[in-house]
Amino acid sequence: MTLEDLYDIIEARKTADPDSSWTAKLLSKGPEKCAEKFGEEAVEAIIEAVKNDKQGLTGEAADVLYHLLVMLASRDVPLGDVLDELARRQGQSGLTEKANRPSNT
Numbered sequence: 697m698t699l700e701d702l703y704d705i706i707e708a709r710k711t712a713d714p715d716s717s718w719t720a721k722l723l724s725k726g727p728e729k730c731a732e733k734f735g736e737e738a739v740e741a742i743i744e745a746v747k748n749d750k751q752g753l754t755g756e757a758a759d760v761l762y763h764l765l766v767m768l769a770s771r772d773v774p775l776g777d778v779l780d781e782l783a784r785r786q787g788q789s790g791l792t793e794k795a796n797r798p799s800n801t
């Protein structure tokens with residue numbers, strides 16, 4: 697499953713019965729709660745990274761990505777906009793690399 701697929705599922709949960717889905721329940725609690733959960737999961741991932749627990753970090757990173765998407769959806773920020781921003785930065789850094797490269801290379 698791609699992040700785009702997961703984002704679409706999360707978007708669809710906005711109109712689902714909160715009793716039918718954990719995602720729908722979290723979204724029904726509002727953007728502030730979604731942001732709080734993202735923060736909690738990020739801290740848990742940091743702890744696993746500091747411990748160098750690769751398996752723990754893998755699981756927590758999945759939680760972080762899922763909760764990032766829920767937080768974005770809760771504020772109606774499309775994942776595509778975030779990916780576009782990353783692509784724009786990649787284009788920018790390419791230009792910077794070229795500008796910094798000596799002209800005879």
Ligand SMILES: N=c1c2ncn([C@@H]3O[C@H](COP(=O)(O)OP(=O)(O)OP(=O)(O)O)[C@@H](O)[C@H]3O)c2ncn1[C@@H]1O[C@H](COP(=O)(O)O)[C@@H](O)[C@H]1O
Pocket residue numbers: 702705706709716717718719720758759762
């Ligand atoms: N990827 C995830 C995912 N990752 C984490 N979680 C949930 O996030 C919660 C985070 O764990 P916590 O221990 O913090 O939760 P908790 O202690 O029960 O909650 P609090 O009491 O702290 O609020 C868990 O209950 C997980 O089930 C997820 N829930 C759903 N998904 C995916 O989201 C999609 C929609 O799922 P539904 O929520 O079932 O509609 C599906 O594709 C799922 O695979």
